[in-house]
Amino acid sequence: MEKIKNNALVKKVGFNRLVLFCVLLLMYLTFAILSPTFLNYNRILSALNYAYFLGFLALGVTFVIATGGIDFSIGPVMFCSALIAGYLLTKSGVPLPLALLVLILTGAAFGCLNGYLVAYWNLPSFITSMASMMLAKGIGSVFTKTQSVSWPQASQENGSFRMLVKITTSDGTQIPTGLVVLIVISVICAIVLNKTKIGRYILCLGSNKEAVRLSGVNVRKWEMLAYIMCGMLAGMAAIAYVGAYSTVQPGMGDTFNNEAIAGCVMGGTSMTGGTASIGGTFIGIMIISLLQEGILAMGFQKDWQYVITGLIVIAAVYADVRSRRRAN
Numbered sequence: 001m002e003k004i005k006n007n008a009l010v011k012k013v014g015f016n017r018l019v020l021f022c023v024l025l026l027m028y029l030t031f032a033i034l035s036p037t038f039l040n041y042n043r044i045l046s047a048l049n050y051a052y053f054l055g056f057l058a059l060g061v062t063f064v065i066a067t068g069g070i071d072f073s074i075g076p077v078m079f080c081s082a083l084i085a086g087y088l089l090t091k092s093g094v095p096l097p098l099a100l101l102v103l104i105l106t107g108a109a110f111g112c113l114n115g116y117l118v119a120y121w122n123l124p125s126f127i128t129s130m131a132s133m134m135l136a137k138g139i140g141s142v143f144t145k146t147q148s149v150s151w152p153q154a155s156q157e158n159g160s161f162r163m164l165v166k167i168t169t170s171d172g173t174q175i176p177t178g179l180v181v182l183i184v185i186s187v188i189c190a191i192v193l194n195k196t197k198i199g200r201y202i203l204c205l206g207s208n209k210e211a212v213r214l215s216g217v218n219v220r221k222w223e224m225l226a227y228i229m230c231g232m233l234a235g236m237a238a239i240a241y242v243g244a245y246s247t248v249q250p251g252m253g254d255t256f257n258n259e260a261i262a263g264c265v266m267g268g269t270s271m272t273g274g275t276a277s278i279g280g281t282f283i284g285i286m287i288i289s290l291l292q293e294g295i296l297a298m299g300f301q302k303d304w305q306y307v308i309t310g311l312i313v314i315a316a317v318y319a320d321v322r323s324r325r326r327a328n
Contacts, residue, residue: 016267016268016277016280017267017268017277017279017280017283020266020267020268020280020283020284020287021283023287024283024286024287024290027287027290027291027294028290030294031290031293031294031297031298034298035294035297035298035299037297038293038294038297038298043293043297044293045166045174045176046293047289047290047292047293048176048178048179048289049165049166049178049244049245050244050289050292050293051179051182051285051286051288051289052165052178052179052181052182052237052240052241052243052244053078053237053238053240053241053244053256054237054256054259054260054263054285054288054289055182055186055237055240055263055281055282055285056182056185056233056234056236056237056240057074057075057078057233057234057237057256057257057260058260058261058263058264058267058281058282058284058285059185059186059189059233059278059281059282060074060111060229060230060231060232060233060234060237061074061230061260061261061264062189062193062264062267062269062276062277062278062281063189063193063202063226063229063230063276064125064226064227064230065206065261065264065269065270065271065273065276066193066202066203066205066206066226066269066273066274066275066276067202067205067206067209067222067223067226067273068205068206068209068272068273068274069118069125069223069226069227069273070125070126070129070261070271071114071125071129071132071227071230071257072126072129072130072133072257073110073114073129073130073132073133073135073136073257074230074234074237074253074256074257074260075133075252075253075254075255075256075257075260076132076133076134076136076137076140076252076253076254076257077106077107077110077111077132077133077136077231077234077235077253078107078234078235078237078238078241078253078256079136079137079140079238079241079248079249079250079251079252079253080106080110080136080137080139080140080143080253081102081103081104081106081107081234081235081238082103082149082151082238082241082242082248083140083141083143083144083149083248083250084102084103084106084139084140084143084144085099085100085102085103085106085238086099086149086150086151086242086248087143087144087149088102089151089152089158090149090150090151090152095158096158096160096161099158100161100239103235103238103239104232104235104236104239105235106235107231107232107233107234107235107236107237107238108228108231108232108235109231110132110135110136110231110234111227111228111229111230111231111232111234112224112227112228112231113132113135114128114129114132114227114230114231115223115224115225115226115227115228116224118223118224118227119219119220119221119223119224119227120220120224133254133257136253137250137251137253140250140251141250141251144250146250147250148247148248148249148250149247149248150246150247150248151242151243151246151247151248153246154168161239161242161243162243163177164177164178164181164239164240164243165177165178165181165239165240165243165244166178166243166244178240178243178244181240182240182282183282185233185236186278186279186281186282189233189278190278190279192229193276193278194278198222198225201217201219201222202222202223202225202226203273203274203275203276204217204274205219205222205223205226205273206270206272206273206274206275206276207273207274208274209223259288259309260285262284262288262309262310262312262313263281263284263285263287263288264276264280264281264284265284265313265316265317266280266283266284266287266288266312266313266316267279267280267281267282267283267284267285268280268316269281271317287312288305288309291305291308291309292305295308
């Protein structure tokens, strides 16, 4: 095992990411063997539609978890952003570009609120994000008068935003452009986290916040920035969601928090902060999306997805704790 870990290629890719990718391939082959319908192109598209918005949520919360914090508001914030922007687009006649801008800015505003309360008021991120979750649910419902909002279809006016998620050809074939967008954003996030001052400070905050503060760094600014980035990515997740599913209902989004965080943990992001992997998060989200579609293809209830995901998360957290104990 040590010989494999010390291999130059394995070191470059990352042993944990390599193992996670093997798990993803094994899951795909297992579902393909057990359920021939799983290989249906529409099944793959359905899994990708789920992965797009969940991926953006997970990318954003990776930055927050890297600081040692948590954000349980990302799912409801995604829905709140989609409700407000969709209502302005369909009921108030706001142009599509402005509606999309409002959508992202709404997510950023919630991120700014969370970041300010955590970084400047020193409130626990768990309590802060739970409060923001309730705020997002309430604001979305009040703004739309508890009515659901349906975004325009691709063939309708203002439906061009759907090209960011999928393009339907003349013969009805759907091209998953959202996968390209998600990969590009993931690469950008990886560069920010691993190659820039922003990422270095965020990771250092999770490792030893007090030491960073004593070295003269404005820790509040960088901690707040992590939450703002998380909020903006939640806004982008809203674009992916409405591009894939159209209708948004008030008061929803809770379950997506858990799945996004689970994807981060699976991917090697430590819940205690200081260690994060964008590539791992990406693969983790693909595993969750593939797991959901595979379970449905085999005829089981979706509840089994939560059972299996929970077990995987427990195993991932246990492995993280063991590795930290070994390092100490």
